[in-house]
Amino acid sequence: MLEISQLKASVDGKQILRGIDLSVKAGEVHAIMGPNGSGKSTLSQVLAGRESYTVDGGTVTWQGQDLLQMPIEERARSGIFLAFQYPVEIPGVSNAYFLKAAVNGVRRHRGLPELDAMDFLAKVKGEMKAVGMKEEFLYRSVNEGFSGGEKKRNEVLQMSLLEPKLAILDETDSGLDIDALRIVADGINRLRSPERAMIVITHYQRLLEYIVPDFVHVLAEGRIVRSGGRELALDLEERGYGWIERAPAKGAAPAAESAR
Amino acid sequence: MSAAQPWTEAFRERAPSLAGAALPWLAETRRRALDRFVAEGWPSARSDAWRHTSLLSLEQENFVTPAAAAQPQAAERLRAVVDALREGDAGHWSVFVDGSHAPALSTPGRLPAGAEVASLARILDEAPERAEAHFGAAEDGYSPTALNTAFAADGAFVQLRRGVAVEEPIHLVFVGLTTQAAIHVRNLVVAEAGAQATIVEHHVKVHDEPLLSNVVTRIDCADDARITHLKFQQDSERAVHLARIEARQARGSMFASHSLSFGARLARNDIVTRFDGTGCETLLNGLYHVDGKRHVDHHTVIDHAEPHGTSREFYRGILDEAGRGVFAGRIVVAPGALRTDAIQRTDNLLLSRQAEADARPELEIYADDVKCAHGATVGRIDESALFYLRSRGIDEERSRNLLTWAFAAESLSRIGIASLQRRARSALLGRLPGGAALARALEELG
Numbered sequence: 001m002l003e004i005s006q007l008k009a010s011v012d013g014k015q016i017l018r019g020i021d022l023s024v025k026a027g028e029v030h031a032i033m034g035p036n037g038s039g040k041s042t043l044s045q046v047l048a049g050r051e052s053y054t055v056d057g058g059t060v061t062w063q064g065q066d067l068l069q070m071p072i073e074e075r076a077r078s079g080i081f082l083a084f085q086y087p088v089e090i091p092g093v094s095n096a097y098f099l100k101a102a103v104n105g106v107r108r109h110r111g112l113p114e115l116d117a118m119d120f121l122a123k124v125k126g127e128m129k130a131v132g133m134k135e136e137f138l139y140r141s142v143n144e145g146f147s148g149g150e151k152k153r154n155e156v157l158q159m160s161l162l163e164p165k166l167a168i169l170d171e172t173d174s175g176l177d178i179d180a181l182r183i184v185a186d187g188i189n190r191l192r193s194p195e196r197a198m199i200v201i202t203h204y205q206r207l208l209e210y211i212v213p214d215f216v217h218v219l220a221e222g223r224i225v226r227s228g229g230r231e232l233a234l235d236l237e238e239r240g241y242g243w244i245e246r247a248p249a250k251g252a253a254p255a256a257e258s259a260r
Numbered sequence: 261m262s263a264a265q266p267w268t269e270a271f272r273e274r275a276p277s278l279a280g281a282a283l284p285w286l287a288e289t290r291r292r293a294l295d296r297f298v299a300e301g302w303p304s305a306r307s308d309a310w311r312h313t314s315l316l317s318l319e320q321e322n323f324v325t326p327a328a329a330a331q332p333q334a335a336e337r338l339r340a341v342v343d344a345l346r347e348g349d350a351g352h353w354s355v356f357v358d359g360s361h362a363p364a365l366s367t368p369g370r371l372p373a374g375a376e377v378a379s380l381a382r383i384l385d386e387a388p389e390r391a392e393a394h395f396g397a398a399e400d401g402y403s404p405t406a407l408n409t410a411f412a413a414d415g416a417f418v419q420l421r422r423g424v425a426v427e428e429p430i431h432l433v434f435v436g437l438t439t440q441a442a443i444h445v446r447n448l449v450v451a452e453a454g455a456q457a458t459i460v461e462h463h464v465k466v467h468d469e470p471l472l473s474n475v476v477t478r479i480d481c482a483d484d485a486r487i488t489h490l491k492f493q494q495d496s497e498r499a500v501h502l503a504r505i506e507a508r509q510a511r512g513s514m515f516a517s518h519s520l521s522f523g524a525r526l527a528r529n530d531i532v533t534r535f536d537g538t539g540c541e542t543l544l545n546g547l548y549h550v551d552g553k554r555h556v557d558h559h560t561v562i563d564h565a566e567p568h569g570t571s572r573e574f575y576r577g578i579l580d581e582a583g584r585g586v587f588a589g590r591i592v593v594a595p596g597a598l599r600t601d602a603i604q605r606t607d608n609l610l611l612s613r614q615a616e617a618d619a620r621p622e623l624e625i626y627a628d629d630v631k632c633a634h635g636a637t638v639g640r641i642d643e644s645a646l647f648y649l650r651s652r653g654i655d656e657e658r659s660r661n662l663l664t665w666a667f668a669a670e671s672l673s674r675i676g677i678a679s680l681q682r683r684a685r686s687a688l689l690g691r692l693p694g695g696a697a698l699a700r701a702l703e704e705l706g
Contacts, residue, residue, distance in 0.1 A: 048651050052643070076653035088648040092666025092673075097701060098652070101662070105653035141666075158652060 001026050001197055002067075002166060007058035008222075009046045016042045018222035019058065024166065027194040031208055031233060032201045034219035035241040040201045041085055043219070044170040047199075048082040049075050063165075076102075077109035079165030083155040083172050090142040095154070098142045099124055103161050127160045131187045148175035149184075156187035167191065168199045173207035185210030205237035263319040264298040270325050270442075271410055278413040280384030285392060292398035293409035300403040309402065312586040312618050313528050313557040318500065323442035323472050325411070326358035334437055334466070338365055341466050342433060349679070351428035352377060357435050359443040360414050369428070374421030375457070377430055380446060381414040391417060394448045396478055396506075401530060404502045408476045412446035415475075420455035420485075429458040429490075429680060436499065439469040447477040451485035451513075458488040458677060465496040465523065473524075474502045481513035483537065488516040490680055492687060495523040497554065504530045511537025511566075518675050519558065520684055521548035522691055527556045533571075534563040535597075546575040547671035547684075549691050550583030550615075557586040564593040564600045564630075573604040576671045578664060578692075579615035590622040593630050600630040608638040609667045661694035668692075 002024040009017040016039045024030055034040050046053050047060065049072035060067040067075065090098070103123075104114040115123065125135060131153045143151050152172055159167055169188065173181055188211055192198070200211055208216075208230060216233045218226040220241070226232060271294050280286040302318050303310035334357075342355055342365050354377055355365035361379035368377055383391050398409055416432045436443055449459055463473060473495055481487050487507070495501045501524040507515045521527050533542050548556045562571045577585035587606045608617035619636035641663050649659035668688055675681045685702075689695035 048647075050647055071656070072647065072650035073653050073655045073659075076651050082651055084648065084651075088642075088644045090645050090648070090663070090666060092669035093662055097662075098649070098654075101654050101658070101701070102652035105655070109653070162652070 001063060003059075003061040005059045005061075007043075007046070007060060008056040009042060009053050010056055011042070011053050015056065016053075016222055017046065020219075020222070020224060022217065022224065024197045024199065026165070026197055028215065029192065029198045029200060029211065029213045031213035031216045031230075032199060032219055033203065033205075033216060033233060033236055036203065038219040039222045040203075040219055041170055044082055044168045044199070044201055047075075047168060048072065048080065073105070076162070077106050081159050081162055081164030081167045083152075083159055083167065083169045085171040085174060087143045087146075087151040087155055089144045089146075091144045093142050094139055095142050096121070096124070096138040099138075099158065099161060102158065106162050124157075124161060127157055130160070130190070131156050132183050133157060149177065149180035152176060152180065152184050153187075156184050160187060160191060163191075165195065166197045166199070168201070170201045171203065172200070173202055173204065181207070182210065205233045208233045263301050266322065267407065267410075268294065268298060274325055274411065278411070279381035280388055280413065283384070283388050286384065286388070286395070289395065289398050290410045293406040296398055296406040297403050297410060300406070303402055303404070309559060309588070312584075313526070313555065315404065315500075315502075315528075318472070321470075321472075322440065324438060324440050326438040326441040326443065335364070337466055338362070338435060338437070341435060341464060345433060345462055345464060346431075349431075351431060352426070353431045353433065354379075354416055355433045355435070356414065356416070356445060358437050358441055359412075359434075359445045365433075372424055372426060374424035375426050376417075376419045378417045378419075379414055380417040380448060383417045384413065390419070391448060394450050394478060394480055395446070396476065400506070401476070401504045404474055404528075405476055405504045405530075408444045408446060408474045408504075411442070411444040412476065415445040415447040416449075418447070418449045418457070418459060420451045420457055422452040423454040424452075425456040426458075429460045429677065431460045431462060433462045433464065434473070434475070435464055435466050436471040436473055436496070437466060438471070439467070440471060442472045443474065445473070445475045447475070449477070449479040449487060449489075451479070451481050451487050453482040454484045455482070456486040458490065458680070460680065461489070461491040463491070463493045463495050463501065463523070465494065465499070468496050468498055470498040470500075470525075471496065472500045472502070476504045477506070479505070479507040479515065481507060481509045481515055483510045484512040485510070486514040488518070488676070490518040490675065491520065492683070493519070493521045493523055493527055494687060495527075497523060497525055497552065499524045501527040503528070505532070507533040507542075509533060509535050509537065509540040509542065512539045513537070514541040516543040516676075517545065518684075519544075519546040519548075520687065521546070521556045521558075522687060524556075525554055529558045530560075531558065532561045532563075535566045535569040538566045539568045540566065541569070542571045543674070544571070544573040544575075545671060545674045547577075547668055547688070548575075548585055549578045549580070549668075549688065550585060551580040553582045555584045555586075559588045561590045561592065562602065564591065564597045564602065566594075567596065567598040567600065569597065569600050571602045573602075574671065574674065575606040576668065577606075577608040577617055578611065578668060579608060579617055580611040582612070582614040584616045584618075586618045587636075588620040588622065589634070590624070591632060591634075593623075593625040593627045593632065595626040597627045598629045600627060600632070602630070602632045604634040606636045607667075609664065610638065610640050611664065658694060658697075661692065661698060664692055665689070665695075665698055
């Protein structure tokens with residue numbers, strides 16, 4: 001589904017990704033962990049197409065297409081969804097307008113009829129209930145004045161409405177208390193399916209108790225230095241990132257090797 | 261030949277037939293105003309208040325003074341313009357063509373007892389004592405205001421007796437018909453204690469020819485009066501629009517001004533209010549859009565002359581192509597004006613590399629125990645917001661249009677009256693790229 005090969009990227013002339021290799025198949029959930037500054041968020045932003053990052057090398061193949069050549073909105077319509085670590089506030093644009101424009105953009109691309117206002121509202125209200133959002137949030141400006149938890153719920157709401165094929169969750173757990181975390185994780189788990197892949201980026205193991213990954217990768221200094229099963233996450237929780245940063249970097253190792 | 265000579269000649273010719281010409285106080289005021297204009301001429305960049313907006317080019321232009329009677333052959337076109345504007349609204353509508361009241365086009369509706377909307381020319385002819393104290397002086401404003409004072413003989417005279425509240429907005433429509441006309445309109449709003457009304461000036465075009473529209477609107481708010489003034493400036497793109505909106509506020513009064521400047525080649529708005537009593541409130545809200553080589557300038561003065569006054573001031577500009585926007589906001593807090601609370605903000609969105617914005621706050625604070633804050637920004641479309649929208653599958657062009665609209669929406673949200681907010685919205689969307697599609701979608705979601 002997604003093949004990342006030797007991906008290198010920089011921002012403002014500073015190299016951040018130094019050769020990432022990652023292969024994600026439909027139905028898989030990959031967790032990417034790593035210390036601050038290791039390039040986790042950069043990877044997610046590069047995959048979504050943020051133009052302030054420069055791709056310096058490598059390839060990304062998405063459903064047989066060259067992802068790096070696709071404009072941002074094409075990536076989204078073809079099924080890539082990035083749940084932002086810091087969702088952007090957009091004063092003056094109502095959440096309802098935003099969500100409807102997004103949903104219909106994706107539906108057009110998939111050859112589905114656009115939803116009219118009534119059908120859209122019926123659908124969105126149902127999804128909002130599921131992520132514990134009050135209806136009033138529809139008529140507020142996108143993310144404006146939302147608490148950290150409300151913003152993250154809004155991200156999960158968007159994800160469930162857009163039904164992506166690949167969801168990239170960038171530190172979706174940051175800033176959430178335990179109740180909000182559970183609701184957000186439930187929302188994500190409901191979307192797990194054999195057709196859908198997920199990349200879960202997180203600094204802490206905590207989120208992975210709720211969203212159990214099939215694979216865990218550790219990113220350090222712009223490279224994946226360890227790959228393994230979910231046990232790797234527990235190791236990291238116990239021992240911190242220091243032992244990995246000191247260990248010689250190897251490419252993505254097969255899962256079995258890095259088991260405890 | 262002096263640059264002012266055409267005006268002196270026009271004055272010699274017109275003055276005897278202007279409404280109220282026989283009133284000594286008015287004849288004297290007009291004569292002194294003309295003398296002042298002749299002495300000062302059009303403002304140039306040499307004067308600090310006109311640094312970015314010189315009117316010297318007007319010296320080169322020959323304006324005509326339109327005849328008072330509307331041309332009958334234009335009646336149908338005018339009727340169509342007014343009807344399109346009214347959108348079937350039954351409220352209070354007064355229409356002025358080339359600066360003169362056009363009763364045949366006006367539908368003043370039924371006003372509550374104690375509220376009156378009349379032609380200023382008629383008041384000057386029939387009951388000039390009612391206008392005298394409110395008319396203004398030769399010294400008011402800058403030289404274009406003096407020119408207005410010399411020539412203006414008509415406009416709206418709105419009087420609201422003590423405690424009268426007019427529910428529906430009072431609409432005043434100004435249409436310039438004669439090509440190259442110099443139109444001098446004077447509106448007087450006299451709100452007695454506790455009176456409330458919303459006055460809307462529509463400046464609309466019936467053709468794309470050049471003209472000069474020079475409007476002075478004076479608003480007197482007695483104790484506890486609440487007056488909202490809203491101006492839709494949608495003049496011809498070859499017109500020059502000059503406006504002075506001057507309020508005087510007595511104790512506990514509220515004045516709100518919304519200036520929506522979407523038309524004209526060059527528009528200059530001087531919006532001024534003075535607190536003559538304690539506990540006054542004012543809101544100055546403005547939104548402008550310029551493209552091509554158009555130019556818009558807002559100069560405001562809020563004079564906190566008395567204590568416990570609150571002022572809020574928000575101007576936003578959308579500047580496209582080689583458009584230019586100027587804002588200068590002066591806030592004066594007089595000695596003893598304790599507990600003054602003033603906030604001023606101006607934000608400009610540049611949509612092109614050639615567009616330019618100048619913003620200048622001027623705070624003169626002579627009192628202690630006051631809260632005054634100001635801020636100015638000039639920027640482009642926010643890249644993170646653009647990325648966020650596009651990452652949800654909304655294409656780039658539509659995302660940009662949406663963010664441009666959102667920037668303006670904040671200004672529109674301050675217009676408290678739903679029907680006027682809707683008008684402002686459709687006027688703006690009529691100008692913005694992708695506006696028609698946005699309008700449909702917004703309508704649908706309510």
